[in-house]
Amino acid sequence: MPPVLQIIDLKDSQATRSYLTKQTLRSWLLTTDHKRVGLLYLYTIIVFFAVAASAAAVMRLNLLTPRGDLVQAETYNKLFTMHGVLMVWFFLIPSIPSVLGNFLLPLMLGARDLAFPKLNLLSWYIFVFGGGIALYALLIGGVDTGWTFYTPYSSTYSNSHVALMAAGVFVAGFSSILTGLNFIVTTHKLRAPGLTWFRLRLFVWSLYATSVILVLATPVLAMTLTLMALERIWKVGVFDPALGGDPLLFQHLFWFYSHPAVYIMILPGMGVVSELIAAFSRKRVFGYTFVAFSSLAIALLGFLVWGHHMFVSSQSVFAGVIFSFLSFLVAIPSAIKVFNWTATLYRGSISLDTPMLYAIGFIGLFTIGGMTGLFLATLAVDVHVHDTYFVIAHFHYIMVGGMVMAFMGGLHFWWPKISGRMYPELLGKMTAIVTFLGFNLTFFPQFILGYLGMPRRYHAYPEQFQVYNVLSTAGASILGLGYVLPLCYLIWSCCYGKPAGNNPWGAKGFEWETTSPPPSENFEKPPVQTEEAYAYPVPSSEPITE
Amino acid sequence: MNARAILYEQFSDLEQQRESSLAGIWAFIASEIMFFGGLFLAFTVYRLNYTQAFNEASQHLNLVLATLNTAVLLTSALTMALAAASNKMGWKYSTLLLLMVTTLLGALFLAIKGIEYIEDWHKGLFPGSAFAWTGSDPGHVQLFFVLYFLMTGFHALHLMIGMGLILVMLLLTWKGWINSRHFMPLDVTSIYWHFVDLVWIFLFPLLYLLGAKI
Amino acid sequence: MNARQEGTQAGMVYVLLIALLAASVGSLFLHLGPWQPVILLVIAAVQASLIVLYFMQVRSSTPLIWLLSAGGFLWLAILLLLVLSDYVSRSWVW
Numbered sequence: 001m002p003p004v005l006q007i008i009d010l011k012d013s014q015a016t017r018s019y020l021t022k023q024t025l026r027s028w029l030l031t032t033d034h035k036r037v038g039l040l041y042l043y044t045i046i047v048f049f050a051v052a053a054s055a056a057a058v059m060r061l062n063l064l065t066p067r068g069d070l071v072q073a074e075t076y077n078k079l080f081t082m083h084g085v086l087m088v089w090f091f092l093i094p095s096i097p098s099v100l101g102n103f104l105l106p107l108m109l110g111a112r113d114l115a116f117p118k119l120n121l122l123s124w125y126i127f128v129f130g131g132g133i134a135l136y137a138l139l140i141g142g143v144d145t146g147w148t149f150y151t152p153y154s155s156t157y158s159n160s161h162v163a164l165m166a167a168g169v170f171v172a173g174f175s176s177i178l179t180g181l182n183f184i185v186t187t188h189k190l191r192a193p194g195l196t197w198f199r200l201r202l203f204v205w206s207l208y209a210t211s212v213i214l215v216l217a218t219p220v221l222a223m224t225l226t227l228m229a230l231e232r233i234w235k236v237g238v239f240d241p242a243l244g245g246d247p248l249l250f251q252h253l254f255w256f257y258s259h260p261a262v263y264i265m266i267l268p269g270m271g272v273v274s275e276l277i278a279a280f281s282r283k284r285v286f287g288y289t290f291v292a293f294s295s296l297a298i299a300l301l302g303f304l305v306w307g308h309h310m311f312v313s314s315q316s317v318f319a320g321v322i323f324s325f326l327s328f329l330v331a332i333p334s335a336i337k338v339f340n341w342t343a344t345l346y347r348g349s350i351s352l353d354t355p356m357l358y359a360i361g362f363i364g365l366f367t368i369g370g371m372t373g374l375f376l377a378t379l380a381v382d383v384h385v386h387d388t389y390f391v392i393a394h395f396h397y398i399m400v401g402g403m404v405m406a407f408m409g410g411l412h413f414w415w416p417k418i419s420g421r422m423y424p425e426l427l428g429k430m431t432a433i434v435t436f437l438g439f440n441l442t443f444f445p446q447f448i449l450g451y452l453g454m455p456r457r458y459h460a461y462p463e464q465f466q467v468y469n470v471l472s473t474a475g476a477s478i479l480g481l482g483y484v485l486p487l488c489y490l491i492w493s494c495c496y497g498k499p500a501g502n503n504p505w506g507a508k509g510f511e512w513e514t515t516s517p518p519p520s521e522n523f524e525k526p527p528v529q530t531e532e533a534y535a536y537p538v539p540s541s542e543p544i545t546e
Numbered sequence: 547m548n549a550r551a552i553l554y555e556q557f558s559d560l561e562q563q564r565e566s567s568l569a570g571i572w573a574f575i576a577s578e579i580m581f582f583g584g585l586f587l588a589f590t591v592y593r594l595n596y597t598q599a600f601n602e603a604s605q606h607l608n609l610v611l612a613t614l615n616t617a618v619l620l621t622s623a624l625t626m627a628l629a630a631a632s633n634k635m636g637w638k639y640s641t642l643l644l645l646m647v648t649t650l651l652g653a654l655f656l657a658i659k660g661i662e663y664i665e666d667w668h669k670g671l672f673p674g675s676a677f678a679w680t681g682s683d684p685g686h687v688q689l690f691f692v693l694y695f696l697m698t699g700f701h702a703l704h705l706m707i708g709m710g711l712i713l714v715m716l717l718l719t720w721k722g723w724i725n726s727r728h729f730m731p732l733d734v735t736s737i738y739w740h741f742v743d744l745v746w747i748f749l750f751p752l753l754y755l756l757g758a759k760i
Numbered sequence: 761m762n763a764r765q766e767g768t769q770a771g772m773v774y775v776l777l778i779a780l781l782a783a784s785v786g787s788l789f790l791h792l793g794p795w796q797p798v799i800l801l802v803i804a805a806v807q808a809s810l811i812v813l814y815f816m817q818v819r820s821s822t823p824l825i826w827l828l829s830a831g832g833f834l835w836l837a838i839l840l841l842l843v844l845s846d847y848v849s850r851s852w853v854w
Binding site: 037055104111116117177182188218219223224227235243246252444 | 555556557558562565566569570574576577580581582583585587588591593595596629651673674677686688689692693696745754
Binding site for chain 3: 577755
């Protein structure tokens with residue numbers, strides 16, 4: 001011990017009751033409490049989600065008629081770019097990691113806060129700043145390149161605010177990197193006594209794998225967008241073939257980030273689902289070690305498969321074969337997870353509360369999304385369905401059917417911990433079912449559309465596709481209801497919900513041992529882990545009679 | 547000597563806090579490696595494809611100044627490492643001196659680099675409207691110079707950030723906030739500074755030596 | 761190891777680094793042809809390893825630091841190798 005040990009208290013030490021007790025604007029904007037930062041992220045991403053979802057709504061309305069009567073082609077291009085950019089970088093990527101991850105990681109580790117609390121707050125400010133730039137770029141006219149910013153269109157021909165939008169994404173990227181760094185260090189260094197790696201919650205494993213991707217992939221995107229913007233502003237060649245460059249290099253660099261980013265957008269969801277399945281089956285997750293390592297395997301393999309986005313570019317056929325093969329490998333860890341979740345359900349004492357409904361929905365939708373991914377990873381099939389609605393349906397099954405379902409499930413599951421109050425259960429269950437039905441009605445017809453050959457990113461289409469498009473738009477309006485309802489009743493529950501108590505679900509884990517909402521310092525006294533994760537009592541072993 | 551260490555509340559002891567800082571900076575450096583990685587990749591790909599043009603372009607750079615600059619930077623790495631070691635011994639004034647020398651060497655590097663840039667500009671090697679290349683294959687030669695200016699430019703930017711950090715460390719050491727017990731901020735700065743060196747160690751052979759004709 | 765030894769060690773590493781710099785520039789005079797890039801990159805890699813191991817003190821660090829410091833380089837290798845696999849094989853035909 002040092003001769004003089006000076007303890008600096010980062011937080012307001014008077015706020016003993018709960019982290020929500022002190023309610024001044026200053027206390028929120030200068031907070032270093034990971035729980036508050038998590039909530040700041042929640043408020044911010046709801047705004048971005050609303051804007052991006054409105055763009056999708058206008059697009060779906062436009063596609064009601066084959067001629068696309070509502071908006072012009074150029075406006076349509078700007079709408080899908082806005083939808084893509086905001087949903088990917090300003091909603092999906094920060095959704096579970098930055099909101100639930102921030103709130104829960106220290107709680108699940110039995111720590112007082114993240115390793116670098118100030119850096120965590122800084123990440124949020126950087127995120128808001130980046131988001132501000134992106135919104136500004138939209139307000140002054142938008143961008144029409146699609147979220148992929150493919151060169152040379154983005155760097156040479158587009159007359160929209162490409163460089164500004166790229167700057168917004170660039171800045172927001174640093175927020176991702178710093179969050180990932182913070183999570184990695186926290187998971188390594190701030191685990192409670194007794195909490196060994198194989199006693200960690202599976203959500204922590206998945207956050208760790210996500211953080212590895214955030215730290216190692218995001219900087220590549222930053223450099224790629226910088227190069228693209230410089231080519232645009234400076235008018236010198238980096239990717240432009242007319243100036244000696246190779247546009248495929250842009251695609252390589254872009255997808256080196258953006259394919260792993262797809263796993264940033266699903267791994268945390270898988271972690272949440274592992275938690276929900278265990279809690280509502282009253283069982284330890286079957287094959288814990290396999291599920292834990294499959295997260296890391298997905299993170300690693302996710303870096304080796306990006307070339308499957310480039311099968312129909314002039315990429316080498318040999319590289320295509322390698323990328324196709326590697327893409328198939330990702331199916332293994334993904335399937336391990338699905339099988340183990342299903343096996344956990346077997347003979348569990350299952351209760352179908354709202355979060356569990358979302359989790360079960362997740363498993364079904366993720367399976368469809370994953371399986372159709374195998375179609376796309378197949379070289380020859382991809383030629384047929386590339387850049388069609390098949391791809392759109394596929395990745396929405398993963399991202400909306402997977403990640404957003406998991407996010408909603410997680411939000412309901414931990415809402416009592418976050419707010420200290422219960423949401424209305426019946427309404428919750430109904431919403432979960434509405435979301436599931438609305439989602440399938442929206443996106444399943446798009447598989448058919450794509451297979452029949454309707455290309456993505458067009459504002460008009462031949463008449464024979466109208467039936468499916470009308471179905472899809474109808475589904476979207478139901479899906480929209482599924483998102484508006486929780487917003488209303490969750491806000492309502494903050495005031496009128498019934499007090500939750502420390503552990504409304506009877507679930508296992510450090511976060512359920514502290515009060516709801518937790519005190520600023522998380523735990524009255526530092527917790528110690530004495531058993532494995534999900535140590536639910538083993539049900540009586542008497543045989544089930546037929 | 548009254549050396550104080552500060553323990554932040556999320557940590558339970560100093561050892562854990564130190565390890566966390568170290569892990570943090572290394573995770574950040576992994577990220578930085580990938581940031582520069584995009585540029586290194588672009589350079590590698592284009593050099594493989596347009597070897598001739600890239601070699602020719604590279605011969606117009608000033609090899610003598612660049613070699614000198616490499617030596618300057620390596621020396622600054624030594625003084626930085628010594629500063630960190632001397633701080634742990636509790637030798638405040640030698641730490642201050644070494645940190646100052648490191649900053650000055652950084653400034654010297656930037657000055658020499660500046661002279662090079664001016665020379666390049668006058669030779670019409672700066673891409674864009676001022677680019678004046680009379681030899682063959684101007685498109686790919688310009689590509690080399692785009693990458694040259696980007697890579698050295700991003701390196702110089704990181705060097706300036708490093709110098710800024712060292713200046714802060716100088717102040718903190720002077721005030722006694724960094725001392726033999728509380729040394730992590732200085733060690734972290736040192737690691738960052740060495741990372742900047744690391745980038746240059748690869749930039750130098752790639753940009754200057756690969757195409758050199760002697 | 762105390763800080764004084766650390767200083768001596770840093771001095772020795774520095775001498776090596778400068779010697780390697782001289783070696784890489786000097787190798788240009790040998791006109792090694794196709795081996796030139798290999799030699800230059802090997803020298804750079806040795807210099808980098810010296811800096812990482814001694815100046816950045818990875819050598820005396822915990823396994824966690826080894827892991828993190830190796831991670832960045834490993835991922836850079838993935839990026840380079842897989843992209844180059846495309847460029848190298850692009851002109852091949854079945």
